[in-house]
Amino acid sequence: MTTILGIWDGHDCGAALLRDGVLVAAVNEERLTRRKLEIGFPQRSISCCLELAGLEPADVEVVAFSTCDPAKALTRLRPGLGESYYELRRRKVPPGLLTQWKKRSKYWLTELSPNMVSRWLSRRVVAKRLANCGLGDALLELHDHHAAHAHAAAFGSDLGDCIVLTLDGVGDGLSTTVSELRDGQLRRLAASRARDSIGILFEHTTNLLHMRELEDEGKVMALADYAAPVSDQENAVFDLIEVDGLVVRTRVPGHSSYRTLQQILACHPPEQFANMMQRATERAVVQLARNACDVTGLSRIALAGGVASNVKANRRVRGLECVERLFVYPHMGDGGLAAGAAFASAMARDESVEPLGRLSLGPAFSDGQVETAIAEAGASASRPRSIEQAVAEKLTRDQVVLWFQGGMEYGPRALGWRSVLARPDRATLRDRLNLVLKKRVWYQPFCPTIRADEAAELLADFDGTPNRYMTETYLVRESERARMAGVISVDGTCRPQILPSDEPHPLLGLLEAMKTSIGTAALLNTSFNIHGEPLVCTPAQALDVLVRSGADALAIGPYLVENAAGAGGPEDSSS
Secondary structure: OOOEEEEEOOOOOEEEEEEOOEEEEEEEOHHHHOOOOOOOOOHHHHHHHHHHHOOOHHHOOEEEEEOOOHHHHHHHHOHHHHHHHHHHHOOOOOOOOOHHHHHHHHHHHHOOOOOHHHHHHHHHHHHHHHHHOOOOOOEEEEEOHHHHHHHHHHHHOOOOOEEEEEEEEEEOOEEEEEEEEEOOEEEEEEEEEOOOOHHHHHHHHHHHOOOOOOOOHHHHHHHHHHOOOOOHHHOHHHHHEEEEOOEEEEOOOHHHHHHHHHHHHOOOOHHHHHHHHHHHHHHHHHHHHHHHHHHHOOOEEEEEOHHHHOHHHHHHHHOOOOOOEEEEOOOOOHHHHHHHHHHHHHHHOOOOOOOOOOOOOOOOOOHHHHHHHHHHOOOOEEEOOOHHHHHHHHHHOOOOEEEEOOOOOOOOOOOOOEEEEEOOOOHHHHHHHHHHHOOOOOOOOOOEEEEHHHHHHHEOOOOOOOOOOOOOOEEEOHHHHHHHOOOOOOOOEEOOEEEOOOOOOOOHHHHHHHHHHHOOOEEEEEEOOOOOOOOOOOHHHHHHHHHHHOOOEEEEOOEEEEOOOOOOOEEEOOO
16 A cells, blocks of 8 residues: 655645555644644645654655646745735735735636646646655655545545535636546546636625635625525526536626625625525535436435535535435545545555544644643643543533643544533523634534434434534424524524544543533534634643633643643642
8 A cells, every 4th residue: 555645735735644545644734833724835734744654754655736727836836926815815914906906816817727837837846845845756646626625525435436526616727526436436527617616606705795715604604594584586696606417607707706796795784695695505506416416326425625614505415305425525625635635646546545534633742741731831730530520510510611632633623622612502601602712703603512322312304324523504403402502503503513422532421421410412512722713733722722712721631721720730639
């Protein structure tokens, strides 16, 4: 079996290491540089993955990367262009007279397809940077942007024969692809042009609502729930998107659709505009999925690409009569391209790849390292007999506890290794988290982690398949909504992490303790960060967020740190 390093050097850059067909390490650069959705060459992520796997650069046989359209080749050649746009997009600099021109030019440029020059430039620049990391002897392999997304979804899942949909903004001249996986072979059936992008329409909507595109689309989705209904006949966004068989078409190209959407917004309140875009997205994605089922005769679907982060659209797909099972790749956006490229290189060699399991694929820290960080922070800590029981007692008393256990999560969701936890049935805790600790908008709901044996009781549309990665919404039964008051959207849905009780996971013991104390094996579980910052990676970062966030305590490894604790190192306790 080949040792393959996958890299991605664009938006949310990172690296992933595939060894003997198993994804053994995967890290995105933002967690190491502390800049949200970092761009550029992932040098730190590469070093981190090699260290986690216990490998030297010379042990890597293949480096796989993706995307070589002119826009990507240009930012590889001139990294300053990507950096200046990063500052503009994340609103680190005030807009100027040329801001809208720069954005429109960017969208036009990203619609162009790869050519001989852009491929040559991409290979040349990436090879040079790899050589600087000691990887100059590895075989360099380039994959299509959407092929990397598709391989991640197809081979990260355990679906077997299935439909594979990639729904993205743009990449290598395309926005959407439909493929089928049969007998281990992935074959593309259809593709939609970059100019015909549902993802770009949603990006523009995010921007027009004064939010950050490629970052705040979840807020748009949440805001849509608060709109007065707009009938489908009156939804002007519907007129912009057409699904023709397996191909998506938009009435205006992405680079010029901003003005069209701006005119629609001028006639509607912001929440109604968000709702119109959300409904149009759901309709288009569902129609594409239904058509793919009809054409292929397959009933299982794997999704990847930025649009696959739309958990409400995912729920609509799962609810189709023709769909037996749905899998959404957990790092569905471009941050998952490194692993997707590695999968693609493995499959090109007819090597088997194991489906995803645990996602604690980042750095972990020993008890000794935790003790040192606590001492250096001037904090004090106790060591309870059971960290789960100690945390459950605090949560039961309506406290908020930061949770730092094992290896850091791969992907954008808090999945129980770097989490902020609270009891799930308190709307007041939700408001405290939104406005004080997380410092984000009040209408954005939090998510629960629940045990699978509790899911059928809590969720009206649970199909018996655990969703370990928080990639879809489910409808909470009306009779159970009081028990889920802090983790439910205004429309009665939630986006749960559903954990089987027979698989190792750091939250299972805590869920059992919560079942005993509040009667429900459920938690409010949100990402361990301050809004706008990356998920914490190290013990020192965890302790810093404890102080800045105002959370009540931090459970880090076997230690419990109170927010008001004095100086000193970890102390034994019989509590």
